[in-house]
Every structure is written in structure tokens, then in C-alpha cells.
Amino acid sequence: xxxxxxxxxxxxxxxxxxxxxxxxxxxxxxxxxxxxxxxxxxxxxxxxxxxxxxxxxxxxxxxxxxxxxxxxxxxxxxxxxxxxxxxxxxxxxxxxxxxxxxxxxxxxxxxxxxxxxxxxxxxxxxxxxxxxxxxxxxxxxxxxxxxxxxxxxxxxxxxxxxxxxxxxxxxxxxxxxxxxxxxxxxxxxxxxxxxxxxxxxxxxxxxxxxxxxxxxxxxxxxxxxxxxxxxxxxxxxxxxxxxxxxxxxxxxxxxxxxxxxxxxxxxxxxxxxxxxxxxxxxxxxxxxxxxxxxxxxxxxxxxxxxxxxxxxxxxxxxxxxxxxxxxxxxxxxxxxxxxxxxxxxxxxxxxxxxxxxxxxxxxxxxxxxxxxxxxxxxxxxxxxxxxxxxxxxxxxxxxxxxxxxxxxxxxxxxxxxxxxxxxxxxxxxxxxxxxxxxxxxxxxxxxxxxxxxxxxxxxxxxxxxxxxxxxxxxxxxxxxxxxxxxxxxxxxxxxxxxxxxxxxxxxxxxxxxxxxxxxxxxxxxxxxxxxxxxxxxxxxxxxxxxxxxxxxxxxxxxxxxxxxxxxxxxxxxxxxxxxxxxxxxxxxxxxxxxxxxxxxxxxxxxxxxxxxxxxxxxxxxxxxxxxxxxxxxxxxxxxxxxxxxxxxxxxxxxxxxxxxxxxxxxxxxxxxxxxxxxxxxxxxxxxxxxxxxxxxxxxxxxxxxxxxxxxxxxxxxxxxxxxxxxxxxxxxxxxxxxxxxxxxxxxxxxxxxxxxxxxxxxxxxxxxxxxxxxxxxxxxxxxxxxxxxxxxxxxxxxxxxxxxxxxxxxxxxxxxxxxxxxxxxxxxxxxxxxxxxxxxxxxxxxxxxxxxxxxxxxx
Numbered sequence: 034x035x036x037x038x039x040x041x042x043x044x045x046x047x048x049x050x051x052x053x054x055x056x057x058x059x060x061x062x063x064x065x066x067x068x069x070x071x072x073x074x075x076x077x078x079x080x081x082x083x084x085x086x087x088x089x090x091x092x093x094x095x096x097x098x099x100x101x102x103x104x105x106x107x108x109x110x111x112x113x114x115x116x117x118x119x120x121x122x123x124x125x126x127x128x129x130x131x132x133x134x135x136x137x138x139x140x141x142x143x144x145x146x147x148x149x150x151x152x153x154x155x156x157x158x159x160x161x162x163x164x165x166x167x168x169x170x171x172x173x174x175x176x177x178x179x180x181x182x183x184x185x186x187x188x189x190x191x192x193x194x195x196x197x198x199x200x201x202x203x204x205x206x207x208x209x210x211x212x213x214x215x216x217x218x219x220x221x222x223x224x225x226x227x228x229x230x231x232x233x234x235x236x237x238x239x240x241x242x243x244x245x246x247x248x249x250x251x252x253x254x255x256x257x258x259x260x261x262x263x264x265x266x267x268x269x270x271x272x273x274x275x276x277x278x279x280x281x282x283x284x285x286x287x288x289x290x291x292x293x294x295x296x297x298x299x300x301x302x303x304x305x306x307x308x309x310x311x312x313x314x315x316x317x318x319x320x321x322x323x324x325x326x327x328x329x330x331x332x333x334x335x336x337x338x339x340x341x342x343x344x345x346x347x348x349x350x351x352x353x354x355x356x357x358x359x360x361x362x363x364x365x366x367x368x369x370x371x372x373x374x375x376x377x378x379x380x381x382x383x384x385x386x387x388x389x390x391x392x393x394x395x396x397x398x399x400x401x402x403x404x405x406x407x408x409x410x411x412x413x414x415x416x417x418x419x420x421x422x423x424x425x426x427x428x429x430x431x432x433x434x435x436x437x438x439x440x441x442x443x444x445x446x447x448x449x450x451x452x453x454x455x456x457x458x459x460x461x462x463x464x465x466x467x468x469x470x471x472x473x474x475x476x477x478x479x480x481x482x483x484x485x486x487x488x489x490x491x492x493x494x495x496x497x498x499x500x501x502x503x504x505x506x507x508x509x510x511x512x513x514x515x516x517x518x519x520x521x522x523x524x525x526x527x528x529x530x531x532x533x534x535x536x537x538x539x540x541x542x543x544x545x546x547x548x549x550x551x552x553x554x555x556x557x558x559x560x561x562x563x564x565x566x567x568x569x570x571x572x573x574x575x576x577x578x579x580x581x582x583x584x585x586x587x588x589x590x591x592x593x594x595x596x597x598x599x600x601x602x603x604x605x606x607x608x609x610x611x612x613x614x615x616x617x618x619x620x621x622x623x624x625x626x627x628x629x630x631x632x633x634x635x636x637x638x639x640x641x642x643x644x645x646x647x648x649x650x651x652x653x654x655x656x657x658x659x660x661x662x663x664x665x666x667x668x669x670x671x672x673x674x675x676x677x678x679x680x681x682x683x684x685x686x687x688x689x690x691x692x693x694x695x696x697x698x699x700x701x702x703x704x705x706x707x708x709x710x711x712x713x714x715x716x717x718x719x720x721x722x723x724x725x726x727x728x729x730x731x732x733x734x735x736x737x738x739x740x741x742x743x744x745x746x747x748x749x750x751x752x753x754x755x756x757x758x759x760x761x762x763x764x765x766x767x768x769x770x771x772x773x774x775x776x777x778x779x780x781x782x783x784x785x786x787x788x789x790x791x792x793x794x795x796x797x798x799x800x801x802x803x804x805x806x807x808x809x810x811x812x813x814x815x816x817x818x819x820x821x822x823x824x825x826x827x828x829x830x831x832x833x834x835x836x837x838x839x840x841x842x843x844x845x846x847x848x849x850x851x852x853x854x855x856x857x858x859x860x861x862x863x864x865x866x867x868x869x870x871x872x873x874x875x876x877x878x879x880x881x882x883x884x885x886x887x888x889x890x891x892x
Contacts, residue, residue: 212504
């Protein structure tokens with residue numbers, strides 16, 4: 034068994050909506066059925082008993098191969114490690130012994146690791162080797178805990194997902210984007226983007242924060258910063274013992290020691306705080322430690338925090354009791370679990386000494402032994418929910434504290450005998466205000482009711498009720514064999530006509546509000562994600578190519594409108610196990626499968642493979658076709674559904690008895706309807722604009738102001754004049770494009786017709802030949818050129834295939850072969866006379882158009 038390629042599908046893909054690892058696996062003949070491997074399954078189960086039942090995921094008639102075993106092992110390893118994964122699939126390809134194995138992941142690094150370890154497991158079972166399943170699962174679990182979102186960030190993201198708000202993790206840490214474009218918000222753990230750095234700095238400076246709160250009448254303990262142990266002890270005596278010693282800039286209870294009453298304890302406490310930063314001493318307030326969570330102008334949760342402690346049984350030492358408590362599966366080393374393990378460090382030992390104990394003492398039965406006085410969960414404490422007990426006056430003081438500092442999500446630490454009475458009545462006070470507070474004590478308290486605080490934070494960011502937002506901007510995805518770029522540009526132009534700032538990706542680059550931000554083929558998911566991350570974008574249009582979907586999936590979770598222009602005879606066939614148009618459709622239809630429930634798929638009714646995609650659309654369908662009498666169009670319209678078609682010299686949008694008619698003469702790039710493929714592109718774009726909700730005045734203005742020149746749509750039927758001859762530059766590069774171009778140029782008068790063409794070396798031989806077979810019946814002269822990149826072909830091989838396509842040409846009599854695109858263009862221009870027409874099928878679009886522009890200017 035050999036794994037030849039592994040990909041991470043980071044968005045919806047041709048297999049499922051799940052993120053997944055996809056691998057190409059080659060099995061030897063004996064490995065294609067378990068019956069050819071006696072004893073293999075027994076050895077496999079001995080190594081990994083939890084693998085579960087082995088059966089093909091696609092069909093019971095398919096023999097169970099090692100590829101199927103690899104699939105199920107990779108899924109089972111993740112499941113055993115606690116990852117929420119359920120989907121896997123193995124596809125038998127047309128190539129003997131070759132399989133595509135797909136396994137869902139929740140974290141990419143974990144998914145990749147699980148796949149590698151599953152491969153090691155299968156090889157060990159084959160060879161009779163060893164495999165430590167427990168160690169592998171522990172490694173996967175540890176990796177998952179290290180890289181997955183922590184409980185605070187995770188709760189906010191989960192709440193966003195429930196609201197239908199898209200999210201993207203921007204770092205390996207806790208920085209997350211919620212929503213797209215201008216509607217995006219960002220969080221960093223439980224801190225939101227609206228909170229200023231000034232407010233965060235105030236919260237971190239405990240002394241400054243306390244002075245601000247005191248000036249506003251919020252009760253706080255007295256105290257001051259200190260710079261030595263002696264100064265700290267002097268401050269403690271000034272304030273009155275006992276005191277609290279803590280870093281002036283700290284969090285998570287690090288370096289905090291409470292109830293310090295002796296010089297010796299002060300020395301230990303000062304050292305602990307000094308390791309974090311500037312030290313301060315303040316009055317110890319008697320009572321319990323409470324954390325109040327304020328979001329916006331509301332108190333949304335409250336918990337009483339109790340310090341880490343153990344209960345003596347008269348038999349075990351403190352050390353043994355701590356170890357026993359730490360066996361609780363809820364306790365972990367970091368923040369991924371609901372509780373943290375108790376540490377027996379210097380602070381704990383000093384606290385034991387105050388109780389006349391050491392780690393090796395055996396406390397009597399029932400005695401409560403405190404290991405720390407501060408009650409942070411991060412130091413081993415526990416939390417009890419008291420949200421419903423908080424007195425309105427206490428809540429008001431907490432909200433005031435958050436607003437004085439300027440924190441939108443704020444953890445307010447209160448020390449008081451109880452939260453049932455106002456703080457002023459019981460000498461209680463607010464001891465700290467925290468930015469980015471930990472949420473796990475509220476999400477899953479040790480005791481009491483958990484509170485969905487993530488939902489409260491999302492509500493503060495995106496509103497509730499009739500003001501609720503989902504953080505989405507209009508997204509239109511466009512795919513097909515031909516016409517994708519022109520259609521994408523026209524839709525984006527219509528959005529811009531409305532005054533929106535549009536983000537667009539296509540095979541020419543990335544554009545934001547008309548400015549090109551990236552160049553090259555940008556029709557993949559990475560470019561789409563970059564546009565959705567841009568804070569200025571109000572609407573997005575994505576040309577969505579086959580390659581990007583295969584390589585990584587979609588760059589978005591769903592779209593408002595999906596457009597499939599056509600498939601025809603297909604393109605890029607024979608690559609990536611896609612050998613037929615029907616197989617290619619499985620990739621192209623991914624955008625249709627991921628239309629929003631209230632969205633539309635715009636489908637070419639005249640292309641049966643495209644029309645069949647309607648069955649997988651979660652939303653509604655708008656069909657388009659030039660022939661309004663096409664049976665599918667007639668049926669669709671009779672059902673009261675949307676259609677776009679041509680009626681005489683008008684483009685018509687219709688739904689039931691309602692019609693909107695646009696004269697083709699008002700759509701310049703169709704040349705009054707004389708270029709059939711441009712009319713199809715116009716219909717697709719109009720249907721998309723209709724589906725996304727643009728008004729008809731905007732649609733008409735957009736159509737009237739869109740031109741297919743080299744500035745607006747480079748390389749897409751750009752018509753130029755050269756010394757009285759017509760020159761057309763186009764990027765067509767498959768049989769369907771050639772037929773469409775021939776139909777277009779035949780409607781244009783010309784004395785002599787010539788064509789300049791090359792071929793992409795990564796296409797099948799028949800795909801290269803068919804282009805010149807079609808052109809040979811329509812052009813008098815053909816200049817064949819070899820482009821700069823032969824894409825794996827031998828020198829002259831593409832030219833030979835192009836010439837073969839012209840062997841039986843009905844019209845082409847003059848043929849030349851030239852090395853170099855620009856030389857070929859110059860040769861074609863030399864031969865032009867006034868009234869002639871030359872179609873230049875450009876390869877290097879920008880460079881070739883610039884070369885043509887120079888020649889025209891010189892002429």
C-alpha cells in the first residue's frame with residue numbers, strides 16, 4: 034500500500050461539507066481484497082481493538098481493500114482521541130488499484146497525524162510489526178487539546194455557528210474572525226475588537242484601575258504599589274493585617290497571595306508576585322471570592338470561587354489527597370478542561386504552614402485543608418454558579434466598573450460575605466477588573482447551572498431580535514467551463530453600480546473596490562478567503578474553478594447565489610480521476626450544494642448536465658436559456674419559478690405572469706445580441722443579480738455600462754481595430770470555447786479570416802486536436818505557435834497535435850508554425866489587409882494584450 038498524495042480540504046468539497054483529509058492510495062493486487070491477506074484482520078484487531086467493524090463505505094459489492102481499512106483506522110483513531118468526527122469515504126477510481134480515501138477532521142494537524150498513524154498501523158498489521166495504540170491515541174488527544182480553541186473562545190464560536198454566523202480562525206491561538214467583509218467582528222479569546230488597547234491597559238494596571246473605580250464611588254480595598262519586601266511589609270502594617278500581595282499587571286491569579294499576616298509569609302508572597310512584575314499590597318477583604326461577568330451593559334453570569342482544598346480522611350497525607358483529587362477527569366494541566374489540577378508549589382507549602390501542616394502531614398478526618406487562598410480556577414480552585422443570587426446593587430457596581438474601564442466583556446472580581454446584599458453593607462469590594470476573562474467557570478461550573486455566556490457575547494456583537502445580524506455579505510459563486518470570468522466581472526460591475534464596494538476573484542486576479550490587490554489565477558479558495566477578510570468589502574463575487582475545489586474545497590461555507598454557466602464537453606478531463614463530463618459535474622456542483630436555504634442556483638437549462646444540478650440545491654433555482662420554449666424552461670415558468678431567456682431582440686426575466694424586458698441593443702458587450710455566448714453570459718449575470726436582490730434599474734444600468742474591452746474583461750472577446758482590420762483577442766482554450774467563438778465571428782463581416790492559436794500541454798491529445806478541427810472550418814489562415822510553457826510536453830509536440838487537427842480542414846489553406854506568442858501575433862498582423870479579421874487566442878493574457886496595444890498604437 035502506497036499513499037501518493039495527501040490534501041487538506043478546508044471547506045465544503047465534492048465529498049461532503051466536512052473539513053477532511055483526502056489521500057490517493059495505491060494498493061497492490063493482493064491488497065485490493067481482504068481475502069488475499071490471510072490473518073491480516075486478526076493482527077489488525079490485536080494491535081487496535083477499537084477499530085470497529087470493517088466494511089466498505091461506498092458499496093457492499095466493493096471488495097474490502099487496505100484503502101478501506103486505512104480510512105476506518107484514521108477515523109477511529111481520531112474518535113478514540115475524543116475528536117468529534119463521523120464522516121469517512123473511500124472512492125474506487127477508474128485506475129486499477131487506486132483509491133481516493135477521505136476522512137473528516139476537526140483539527141487539521143490532528144487529522145494529518147491520524148492518517149499517518151493509521152498508515153503505520155496498517156503496515157504493522159501487514160508485516161506483523163508492533164503498534165502502541167494507547168500511546169498514539171494519547172498523542173492525538175494531547176495535540177488536539179493543544180491546538181483546538183479553548184473553552185472561552187470555543188463557546189463564542191459555537192454560539193456564532195448556531196446563529197449561522199461564519200467564522201475563520203486567524204491564528205493557531207484564539208484570534209477569530211466572525212462574519213465577512215464590512216460585517217466582520219474579531220475576538221481574541223473573550224476580548225472583542227471594540228475594546229480599546231487603552232481600556233485593556235487600564236485593566237492590567239491594578240493600581241490605576243482601582244483609583245479610577247474609587248473616584249467613581251465603586252467600593253475597592255485600600256493599598257499601594259511596593260518595590261521591596263521591606264516596603265511591602267511596611268505597607269501591610271500601614272493598611273492593617275491581613276493583606277493581599279499581587280502583581281500590579283497580572284492575570285489568572287498568577288502571583289496572587291491572600292490573607293498574608295506574617296513577615297515570613299510576606300517574603301514568600303512578594304517573591305511570587307515579583308516574578309510576574311511590579312508588586313502591590315492591598316487590604317484583605319474577608320468573605321468569599323466572586324467573579325461577575327459583565328457583557329455590554331448586562332451582568333450575564335456570576336460564580337463563587339473557592340480555593341483549592343482537600344478534605345482529610347485521617348489516613349492519607351496532603352500530598353496523597355492532592356494526587357487523588359487530581360485524578361478527577363475534569364482536571365487538566367491547561368485551560369481545555371473545566372478544572373485545573375492542584376499544584377503543591379511554594380505558595381501551597383506556605384499556605385499549609387499557616388495551618389501547621391506540611392505536604393506529608395496526615396490531616397484528621399473531615400478537616401478542610403486550604404492549598405491556596407486565591408480561588409482562581411487556573412490554580413486549582415472550584416466554581417459554584419450564583420447568577421440568580423446577585424443583588425441588583427451588586428450587579429450595578431460590577432456594570433459600572435466595566436464601563437468606567439471601558440471593557441465590553443469584563444470579569445469583575447468581588448470579595449464579600451455574600452452577593453445577596455449590597456457591597457457597602459458588608460465591607461465588600463471590587464478587587465480587580467479583568468479584560469479577556471476566562472469563561473469556563475460560567476460554562477461548566479463545578480457546582481450549579483452552566484450559563485451560555487458565549488451566546489451573550491455573540492448577542493452583544495451581532496444584536497438580537499429584529500436587529501439580529503448574521504455577519505454575512507452577499508456572496509455569488511460562479512463556475513462552469515466557459516464564460517466564468519466575464520459573468521463574474523459583470524455581476525461585480527452590477528454590485529458596483531449600486532454603489533457597493535465589491536470584492537472579486539477570477540483567473541486574472543483579486544480586486545477590491547476596483548483596485549487589483551493580487552494577480553495571476555486567483556480563482557481558488559485562498560483568494561476567496563482573503564476577500565472575505567477584507568474589512569471594506571460589502572459584496573463578493575468569486576469565480577470558482579475546478580482546481581481550487583479539488584485542491585482545498587470552497588473558501589466559504591455557503592453562498593447566496595451559485596452560477597453554473599455551462600459544462601458542454603468539459604475541460605481538464607483526464608486529470609484528478611475526472612474522465613467524463615458527469616464526473617466533472619460532481620466538482621462543479623459543489624457551489625450549488627452549498628447555496629443558502631434562501632438563496633438561488635442559476636443554471637443553464639440548455640445544458641442537461643448543468644440542469645440536473647437543480648436536484649442538489651438547498652435553495653431555489655433560476656434557469657436560463659436562449660430558447661424560452663425549452664421544455665425545462667416552460668415547465669419551470671409554469672410552476673411560477675424564475676426564468677431568464679431571449680424573446681426576439683430582448684432579454685427577458687420572467688416569473689409566472691410577471692416579466693422584465695431589456696433590449697439587447699442596451700447590452701453593448703453582446704453587440705445587440707449578435708454574439709450568442711455573450712448573450713448567455715448576460716442572462717447568467719442578470720439571473721444572479723435578480724437572485725441576490727438587486728433592483729432592476731441597477732441591473733439595467735450595469736448592463737448598459739459594461740463593455741468587454743481589455744480594461745474591463747481582459748482576454749474575453751476584446752475587439753480592436755488594426756489598420757482597418759478587426760482583431761479579436763480571447764482566452765478560449767477548449768472545444769466549446771472554439772465553437773462559441775466561431776459562431777460569434779461568423780456574424781462579423783470580413784474579407785479574410787485568420788486565427789493565431791496554441792494549446793495547453795496538460796490537456797488530452799484529443800482536446801488539443803479538436804480546437805483546430807473546429808477552427809479549420811471557419812478560418813482561411815492559421816498561425817500555430819508554441820507557448821512558453823509546454824506543461825510536460827516534448828518540444829514541438831503541441832504544434833504537431835494542432836496541425837493534425839487541421840489535416841482535413843474545409844477552409845484553412847495557409848498554415849504557419851512559429852515559436853513564441855508575440856512573434857506569432859506580429860506575423861498575423863503583418864498579413865492583415867483592411868477588411869480582414871484575425872482571432873488571437875492569447876496564452877499570456879496581460880502580456881499579449883499589452884503587446885497588441887503597442888502594435889495598434891504604432892500603426
